Structure formats: C-alpha cells, structure tokens
Amino acid sequence: xxQPLSQITSLPLPLLRDNVDTDQIIPSREMKxxxxxxxxxxxxxxxxxxxxxxxxPDPAFVLNxxxxxxxxxxxxxxxxxxxxxREHAVxxxxxxxxxxxxxxxxxxxxxxxxxxxxxxxxxxxxxAIAAISVSDAPVTIRLDEQDVTSADGQRWTFAIDAEAKAMxxxxxxxxxxxxxxxxxxxxxxxxxxxxxxxxxxxxTA
Amino acid sequence: xxxxxxxxxxxxEPLTLFDRIWxxxxxxxxxxxxxxxxxxxxxxxxxTGAAALNALAAAGRKVADPARVxxxxxxxxDTRPGRTDQTLMPGGQAFIAETRAATQAAGIRLFxxxxxxxxxxxxxxxELGIVLPGAxxxxxxxxxxxxxxxxxxxxxxxxxxxxxxxxxxxxxLKKPGTMxxxxxxxxxxxxxxxxxxxxxxxxxxxxxxxxxxVEFAGDxxxxxxxxxxxxxxxxxxxxxxxxxxxxxxxxxxAWLEGRRYAPAGPxxxxxxxxxxxxxxxxxxxFDREIEIDAGTLAPMISWGTSPEHAVGIDQCVPEDAPQRxxxxxxLEKGTxxxxxxxxxxxxxxxxxxxxxxxxxxxxxxRGKLVADGVKAICVPGSSRVKREAEAEGxxxxxxxxxxxxxxxxxxxxxxxxxxxxxxxxxxxSTTNRNFESRQGPNVKTHIASPAxxxxxxxxxxxxxxxxxx
Numbered sequence: 262x263x264q265p266l267s268q269i270t271s272l273p274l275p276l277l278r279d280n281v282d283t284d285q286i287i288p289s290r291e292m293k294x295x296x297x298x299x300x301x302x303x304x305x306x307x308x309x310x311x312x313x314x315x316x317x318p319d320p321a322f323v324l325n326x327x328x329x330x331x332x333x334x335x336x337x338x339x340x341x342x343x344x345x346x347r348e349h350a351v352x353x354x355x356x357x358x359x360x361x362x363x364x365x366x367x368x369x370x371x372x373x374x375x376x377x378x379x380x381x382x383x384x385x386x387x388x389a390i391a392a393i394s395v396s397d398a399p400v401t402i403r404l405d406e407q408d409v410t411s412a413d414g415q416r417w418t419f420a421i422d423a424e425a426k427a428m429x430x431x432x433x434x435x436x437x438x439x440x441x442x443x444x445x446x447x448x449x450x451x452x453x454x455x456x457x458x459x460x461x462x463x464x465t466a
Numbered sequence: 467x468x469x470x471x472x473x474x475x476x477x478x479e480p481l482t483l484f485d486r487i488w489x490x491x492x493x494x495x496x497x498x499x500x501x502x503x504x505x506x507x508x509x510x511x512x513x514t515g516a517a518a519l520n521a522l523a524a525a526g527r528k529v530a531d532p533a534r535v536x537x538x539x540x541x542x543x544d545t546r547p548g549r550t551d552q553t554l555m556p557g558g559q560a561f562i563a564e565t566r567a568a569t570q571a572a573g574i575r576l577f578x579x580x581x582x583x584x585x586x587x588x589x590x591x592x593e594l595g596i597v598l599p600g601a602x603x604x605x606x607x608x609x610x611x612x613x614x615x616x617x618x619x620x621x622x623x624x625x626x627x628x629x630x631x632x633x634x635x636x637x638x639l640k641k642p643g644t645m646x647x648x649x650x651x652x653x654x655x656x657x658x659x660x661x662x663x664x665x666x667x668x669x670x671x672x673x674x675x676x677x678x679x680v681e682f683a684g685d686x687x688x689x690x691x692x693x694x695x696x697x698x699x700x701x702x703x704x705x706x707x708x709x710x711x712x713x714x715x716x717x718x719x720a721w722l723e724g725r726r727y728a729p730a731g732p733x734x735x736x737x738x739x740x741x742x743x744x745x746x747x748x749x750x751x752f753d754r755e756i757e758i759d760a761g762t763l764a765p766m767i768s769w770g771t772s773p774e775h776a777v778g779i780d781q782c783v784p785e786d787a788p789q790r791x792x793x794x795x796x797l798e799k800g801t802x803x804x805x806x807x808x809x810x811x812x813x814x815x816x817x818x819x820x821x822x823x824x825x826x827x828x829x830x831x832r833g834k835l836v837a838d839g840v841k842a843i844c845v846p847g848s849s850r851v852k853r854e855a856e857a858e859g860x861x862x863x864x865x866x867x868x869x870x871x872x873x874x875x876x877x878x879x880x881x882x883x884x885x886x887x888x889x890x891x892x893x894x895s896t897t898n899r900n901f902e903s904r905q906g907p908n909v910k911t912h913i914a915s916p917a918x919x920x921x922x923x924x925x926x927x928x929x930x931x932x933x934x935x
Contacts, residue, residue: 423498
C-alpha cells in the first residue's frame with residue numbers, strides 16, 4: 262500500500278521525449294526476480310549507464326545530473342509509459358523516489374499502475390510542460406486543489422478521476438475497498454450464473 | 467373516442483458493442499464515477515504470475531475463483547528444441563519454478579513448458595476457447611487486447627490489478643470513451659492486417675487511441691479471418707487504446723465451436739443466442755470515428771523506435787523524422803527503406819505467429835534460400851500451431867529456406883538478458899515493438915508483416931513482398 266500523498270514540491274527532472282516506453286523505464290533484463298523490489302538500480306538502465314552490462318553512469322543522461330538528484334517529479338512528453346504492462350516500471354520509479362509525473366499524455370496501463378503505487382500521473386498541456394521546462398525551477402503539486410504552481414506564480418490545474426484521487430490522497434488499498442462489497446459481488450455472480458452459465462467453469466486445475 | 471395512449475417502454479438507446487459488454491458487467495457504480503466491473507477470465511504468465519500470486523498469498527488473500535484463472539509459460543521459456551526449465555535468461559528458471567509452485571498452491575490450471583497446449587497466452591486462449599464473445603478477460607500483458615477479436619472485452623493490466631481481480635472477481639474502472647476505426651474497401655494482395663494496424667498508428671500516432679476502447683469495423687475487417695482479426699486487435703495497445711475489439715460473427719462462432727473450454731451442447735446453443743446480440747447498433751454513437759480506405763494501403767515497415775514511425779515499404783525515411791530515433795536506428799532522412807541491409811529476420815510473437823501467418827511467409831519462402839549472412843528464425847505461436855504447421859509441411863519450407871524452426875513462446879520479441887540477435891544487429895521482425903533495445907542491446911528492429919519479413923529474409927535487405935517472384 263502506498264503512502265498518502267497530498268502535496269509535493271520538487272525540481273522536475275526534464276525527460277522531454279515522446280513515447281518513453283516501459284522497456285526504457287525498466288529493461289526486461291533488469292527484472293531479475295519475481296519480487297517487486299530491488300528495481301531502482303535498473304531504472305532507465307539503457308540510458309543511464311554506459312554499455313549494457315556495467316553500471317558506469319552516463320553523464321549525458323539527465324538522471325545522472327546532480328542538479329536533479331533530489332527530484333521527485335518527472336517532466337515528460339507525449340504517451341509516457343507506453344508499451345509493456347510491466348508494473349516493474351512503476352515499482353522502479355517509486356523505489357527510486359519519484360512521486361509524480363507531469364506529461365502531455367500517458368499510456369493507460371502505466372497510468373493505472375502509477376495510481377496503485379502512489380505516483381500521481383498528471384496530464385498538462387504542451388505549453389505548460391514547456392513553461393515548466395524553461396523555468397527549470399521547483400513546482401508544487403497539490404492533489405486536493407488539483408493544481409501545479411511554479412515559484413514565479415504560474416498555475417495550471419489538472420484533471421484526475423475522483424477514484425484515483427482518493428486512492429492516492431489516502432493511500433487506500435483497492436482490494437480492501439472492493440472486498441467491502443463482497444456481498445454485492447456474490448449476488449451479481451448469482452444472477453449472472455443463471456444468465457450466462459457458460460462463463461462459470463468447473464475446476465480446471 | 468380518443469384512446470388512452472398505452473404506456474410504452476422508452477426506446478432503448480443504440481449501443482456500441484463496448485457499451486453492451488461494459489453495462490452487462492457493472493456490479494456497482496462507485497463514488498467518483500468509476501464502476502466495479504466483473505471479470506470473467508484472468509490469464510497469467512510466468513514473467514509476472516508468481517509476483518502477483520505470491521503478493522496475494524502474503525497478504526492472506528485467496529483467489530476467489532481459481533477455475534476462471536489460467537496460466538502459461540510463454541514469456542521467458544526457452545524456444546530451442548528439446549527445452550526444459552533451463553533458459554538463457556539469467557535467473558529465468560526461477561520464474562518458471564515459482565509460477566509452477568504458486569499456481570499449484572492456488573489451484574490454477576497452468577499450461578506448463580511441455581504441455582501440448584502451451585503457447586503464447588494470446589494464441590492459446592482462443593485455441594482453448596477460454597476467451598469468449600461478450601466476456602471480460604484480463605491478463606498482466608499489454609497485448610491482451612488481441613483477444614478482442616472475438617467480441618470480448620479483453621485488455622492488459624499490471625500486477626496490482628491482477629491481484630485485485632483474482633481476489634475480488636472485479637476491477638474498479640473508469641469507463642473509457644469509444645472509438646470506431648472503419649477500414650472500408652478491400653485489402654490489396656500481400657497487404658495484411660499488420661499493415662492496417664501500422665498504417666493507422668503511423669497516421670494517428672502511438673498515443674492516438676489513448677482514453678478509448680477501439681472497435682474495428684468495415685468491409686476490410688469483416689473480410690478478415692479470425693487470425694487476421696487477432697493481429698489487428700493485437701496492435702491496439704501500440705495505439706495506446708484500452709483495447710481493440712470486433713463485433714463477433716459467424717466466423718467467430720465457427721472458430722470457437724468445439725474448443726476445450728467453450729460451451730458445448732445446450733449451453734453452446736444458449737451462448738450462441740446471446741452472442742448474436744453482441745453488436746453495435748446502427749445508430750450507436752462513438753466518441754471518435756476514423757475511416758481508412760484499405761484499398762489504398764501498402765505493406766508497411768517501421769523506420770524508427772516507435773510503431774508510429776512507419777511508412778510504406780516503397781517510401782523513404784520521412785523528412786520530419788526525430789533525430790533521436792534516427793541516431794538510434796542508424797538511418798538518415800530521405801533514405802529509401804527498401805534495400806537497407808539486415809542481419810536477421812524473425813517471424814513470431816503474439817502479433818504474427820499463427821498458422822495463417824506462417825502460411826503467408828512459407829508461400830514466399832518455398833523453394834528459395836534466405837540471403838547469406840541473415841540469421842532467420844521462426845517461432846510458432848503455440849505448440850498447436852507448430853503441430854498443425856508441421857502437418858502441412860511448413861516446417862520443411864522454413865528449414866529448407868534456411869530458417870530455424872523453434873518451439874513456441876514469446877522468444878526474441880523481447881530481450882530479457884538471454885538470447886538476442888547480437889549487439890546492434892538490424893532485424894526485420896513480425897513483432898509489435900521497435901523500441902530501443904527491445905530485442906537486445908542496440909538491436910535495430912524494423913516491424914512488418916510476415917510477408918514483408920519473409921521477402922526481406924530472402925533479399926538480405928528490407929524488401930517489398932509484392933516484388934518477390
């Protein structure tokens with residue numbers, strides 16, 4: 262379960278590329294165990310390190326720029342998180358310390374995975390992303406107010422589903438919430454079983 | 467005398483296929499506008515299956531209905547002949563062993579390494595009648611949208627959602643918008659569903675479907691067989707759509723009849739009557755509409771590092787190509803795609819590894835030889851596809867042409883630290899992703915149809931299948 266999240270102030274790490282896919286965020290070769298941890302070292306491994314097997318930082322990649330060492334926010338382009346559904350991409354980002362991503366758009370599976378792991382996926386217009394990039398200064402993200410403000414007083418609002426907002430704001434466990442409706446689910450399945458008996462299978466193992 | 471108007475039920479509003487399936491699965495409406503949606507089928511694989519099942523068990527939760535959860539070893543299982551649990555991926559064996567243990571403990575049917583029904587999840591699920599029209603099906607794999615070809619609502623999710631669905635039989639979802647992509651006209655010869663998908667994504671962007679569930683419609687879609695429909699729906703995730711789907715028809719029903727987990731006897735008749743209601747009504751409104759004339763399409767080839775970086779095989783690298791993608795792929799603006807030398811050719815993946823794909827490639831390869839220096843590999847999508855291909859003698863066509871003929875699995879569609887084509891190799895591939903290093907360190911992937919990849923393997927360079935004689 263993720264930590265509740267209400268406000269973040271951070272210098273955004275600029276990663277202004279379109280279509281940053283989850284193979285780049287965490288290459289498959291870095292998913293070495295069946296667990297959900299130990300992934301931060303593999304975050305952006307293909308861009309972050311020189312060569313493919315070593316761990317020598319590539320100074321040209323922004324994640325290795327000391328200026329952004331404390332960044333908790335990523336500033337991105339279009340269709341961030343496209344490709345593989347691997348939740349390891351979000352686990353790696355969260356483990357590294359990121360708590361929000363500002364992008365022009367997100368791939369849907371990735372955005373869902375963010376919400377389940379305490380990272381806020383925030384969609385902003387291209388001009389807002391550009392303005393934040395140009396100022397290269399800390400921004401404050403407030404979840405209750407659904408806004409992003411810059412130190413020089415610019416303010417952008419963002420939309421977020423009420424469900425996702427509540428999950429992030431209170432660090433809720435979705436399974437616990439849904440299990441409160443167990444009776445209703447059972448009743449629904451009872452009716453559905455009568456209407457669509459072919460959906461319900463005998464033991465298959 | 468005036469008659470009293472009789473009460474009539476309000477005319478039901480026209481619905482899309484997506485709306486029909488969604489509405490029939492809403493268990494409850496949640497605060498904040500999301501719905502609690504019933505999930506009919508869940509499919510796990512060995513790459514992430516153990517993680518989800520172990521997390522569930524660690525939280526003291528149970529799989530609510532294990533009979534409706536299936537699992538398969540496809541992602542990192544070896545595809546070389548005579549395989550065991552050993553894989554070239556460092557630590558890969560543990561993923562297989564832990565998935566085997568976790569599924570057994572949970573009472574979930576696993577199609578294991580050497581099970582005759584083993585294969586890529588989105589190939590075997592239809593083969594076994596696990597996906598059905600009107601069903602909701604999820605898997606922790608982005609290409610689950612493949613199965614929308616059967617008029618199901620099928621989509622990829624992460625591990626947390628897999629856990630949620632297994633524990634509760636539901637997901638909490640915000641309903642997406644709807645989009646209809648209509649392919650009118652008739653596909654020209656040697657232009658395939660893969661080319662339809664790549665043309666759509668090239669035209670409207672890799673994010674073009676974001677926020678929408680896509681229905682593929684039109685004469686060119688109706689004319690496709692089930693396998694071609696699967697290829698088209700498979701690429702919906704590369705369009706960033708929630709899913710792709712096609713209204714089920716007689717082809718769909720005939721394809722499913724007699725499959726192992728499909729209904730049989732009176733249950734089949736009842737199911738069939740229900741499935742025939744799964745249409746998009748004539749007046750149904752979609753939030754977005756796109757129309758493409760299939761008759762104008764050409765075989766497509768990717769030139770960059772996103773599926774949106776694709777053009778007709780007879781075109782050049784566009785003048786507005788982003789420099790970053792060109793630096794990676796090692797091409798310049800204005801370069802003709804046809805004639806670019808390749809080091810390898812790969813036919814396989816959940817996109818293009820079914821019997822019709824292999825037949826299409828074999829028809830071009832028959833009696834010819836792969837060009838010198840080209841490493842060529844064919845990986846059937848399932849053990850069943852492999853057997854059926856061998857029964858037709860397709861394996862001999864591939865092997866005699868110079869292809870390796872493998873056991874089924876995801877294989878070299880992605881690189882997990884094991885097998886690859888060699889550092890920086892240039893590959894013509896029937897897979898779905900041309901991302902940086904997707905198929906191995908610095909591997910330059912050009913995605914295309916089986917016909918285009920087969921033609922390229924013969925020519926030793928990217929080639930137009932229409933020019934192979």
